[in-house]
Amino acid sequence: MSGTASAVVDGERNVRADFPILGARTSRGKPLIYLDSAATSQKPLVVIDALDRYYREYNANIHRGVYEIAARATDAFEEARAKVARFLNAGEAAELIWTRNATEAINLVAWSWGGANLHPGDVILVSELEHHSNLVPWQLLAERTGAELRFIPVDDLGELQLDRLDTLLERCKIVAVAHVSNTLGTILPVAEIVARAHAVGAIVLIDGAQAAPHLPVDVRALDADFYVLSAHKMLGPTGIGVLYGKRALLEAMPPFLAGGDMIRSVSYERSSFNELPWKFEAGTSNIADAIAFGSAIDYLAAYGMEHLRTHERTLLAYAFERLAALEKRGLTIYGPHDPDRSSGVISMNFADIHAHDLASILDTEGICIRAGHHCTMPLMGRLDLAATARASFYLYNDRSDVDALVAGLEKAAAIFRLS
Amino acid sequence: MDDFYRDFILDHYRNPRNFGHLTEPDAVAEDRNPLCGDEMRVELEVDEAGKVSDIRFSGKGCAISQASASMLIESAKGKSLESILALNEESVLENVGIDISPTRMKCAMLGLGVLKSAALAGIAKASPE
Numbered sequence A: 001m002s003g004t005a006s007a008v009v010d011g012e013r014n015v016r017a018d019f020p021i022l023g024a025r026t027s028r029g030k031p032l033i034y035l036d037s038a039a040t041s042q043k044p045l046v047v048i049d050a051l052d053r054y055y056r057e058y059n060a061n062i063h064r065g066v067y068e069i070a071a072r073a074t075d076a077f078e079e080a081r082a083k084v085a086r087f088l089n090a091g092e093a094a095e096l097i098w099t100r101n102a103t104e105a106i107n108l109v110a111w112s113w114g115g116a117n118l119h120p121g122d123v124i125l126v127s128e129l130e131h132h133s134n135l136v137p138w139q140l141l142a143e144r145t146g147a148e149l150r151f152i153p154v155d156d157l158g159e160l161q162l163d164r165l166d167t168l169l170e171r172c173k174i175v176a177v178a179h180v181s182n183t184l185g186t187i188l189p190v191a192e193i194v195a196r197a198h199a200v201g202a203i204v205l206i207d208g209a210q211a212a213p214h215l216p217v218d219v220r221a222l223d224a225d226f227y228v229l230s231a232h233k234m235l236g237p238t239g240i241g242v243l244y245g246k247r248a249l250l251e252a253m254p255p256f257l258a259g260g261d262m263i264r265s266v267s268y269e270r271s272s273f274n275e276l277p278w279k280f281e282a283g284t285s286n287i288a289d290a291i292a293f294g295s296a297i298d299y300l301a302a303y304g305m306e307h308l309r310t311h312e313r314t315l316l317a318y319a320f321e322r323l324a325a326l327e328k329r330g331l332t333i334y335g336p337h338d339p340d341r342s343s344g345v346i347s348m349n350f351a352d353i354h355a356h357d358l359a360s361i362l363d364t365e366g367i368c369i370r371a372g373h374h375c376t377m378p379l380m381g382r383l384d385l386a387a388t389a390r391a392s393f394y395l396y397n398d399r400s401d402v403d404a405l406v407a408g409l410e411k412a413a414a415i416f417r418l419s
Numbered sequence B: 001m002d003d004f005y006r007d008f009i010l011d012h013y014r015n016p017r018n019f020g021h022l023t024e025p026d027a028v029a030e031d032r033n034p035l036c037g038d039e040m041r042v043e044l045e046v047d048e049a050g051k052v053s054d055i056r057f058s059g060k061g062c063a064i065s066q067a068s069a070s071m072l073i074e075s076a077k078g079k080s081l082e083s084i085l086a087l088n089e090e091s092v093l094e095n096v097g098i099d100i101s102p103t104r105m106k107c108a109m110l111g112l113g114v115l116k117s118a119a120l121a122g123i124a125k126a127s128p129e
């Protein structure tokens, strides 16, 4: 792969060398061109090593052992939490709850906060472009509580239409909205939504699954009430995610799952619950993956989130420029089509080639993209699309990947005999 | 997979045979593949002997699902409903005559499932309990 050469072109050190998988070849002998980071990112060696080191050197359960490796595991686990807190500029580490992923974090809020605070006639407001993970939990919550689910509309470019927001916010208790659309890459105006929701006394959960990996995020500057993310989309392992919540909200919420670790004292009749954040972490946590996620955060912080954003913006601009030639041959790009309003995602269709066929043809060239509805079926219906082909970028992608994508699309055009 | 997109496949994709609807179908079935959003509907006309006298399919999907369905549906005309029920994955692959990668097998088999459901519906209609 031409990673080294492109890294020089980009004036950056060779990030690709940090990701062992990017040196792999497919069974057809093609270099792996990974353009599906919006689904899950690749992992740098430091993260793989952190997992390995934990299991080899200090695997022990946390928060109870008195022996040395148990103390070391507990420290590393809590230090990882502190790293995430700094990364998001949270006020304190106790406001970060470990979950399995963003989906579980949203469900935690829907069950715990939602169950305690929503009543018939209250309104839950989401947008039309949410991932199923930030839609279905609210549908179920509305069913359980008799609350009404409303939607912030999107336009054909995937931008939220905020002109009717104040009407939609009437009787609203909670707004749940993505920070970045996983299907279109649109960066959404969450700060404005938070301000207007707060003005009527509603709280806001921001689904940062696609934003935290790509943009500098400051939960206090955003004044987010809840912010959720998944480690696996930001260089970390699968199976670990985060719920950030303001202390006052988390303290007032009832526990979500019950069991060991989340209690202070237990009698046969009743229990009192642990303090934050452990009140929401029942049972043995995903210790290894939390620690390794801490290493991913270190890696991202060292790379620099501003730097990352600049890198992706430059790459997107280059991709739009290269793809323009194909637009004349029937390529359609969805979403804002503007590197300043979009984060590393390009969603497209090519003439009458179905997205799945496109993905299959690209696969023969070692190029990994995603085809389908991207877990946003209502949005696809809204945009009148059955499926799109989505290429998504991250810090390890460079111009050579865009060039490979364009060459792959040209191959597809030839196979399908497009003029 | 490179080899899949041959000219005759693209021809079936772009010009599917027996595509559309029957005015008075005797049996109908439809299904979708939620993974890719592919949709398919099959309509059958059955004669007294229990054979398919006319057939149509409709829907949308990738080249693999549409071309496989078009070829399969074409071959179903004149067959008895029972023999349609006996069709399996191998019959489809034989029909298509080209290797299909495991990740795309579902696409290739969408038409088979819907055709068999339609045949079942036809049998049920012919022999009400």
Ligand SMILES: Cc1ncc(COP(=O)(O)O)c(C=O)c1O
Pocket (backbone or CB within 6 Å): A038, A039, A101, A102, A103, A104, A131, A133, A134, A178, A180, A181, A182, A207, A209, A210, A230, A375
């Ligand atoms: C915007 C958005 N929200 C939520 C999720 C759910 O993430 P996870 O499956 O890791 O819980 C995703 C993952 O694709 C996403 O893109």
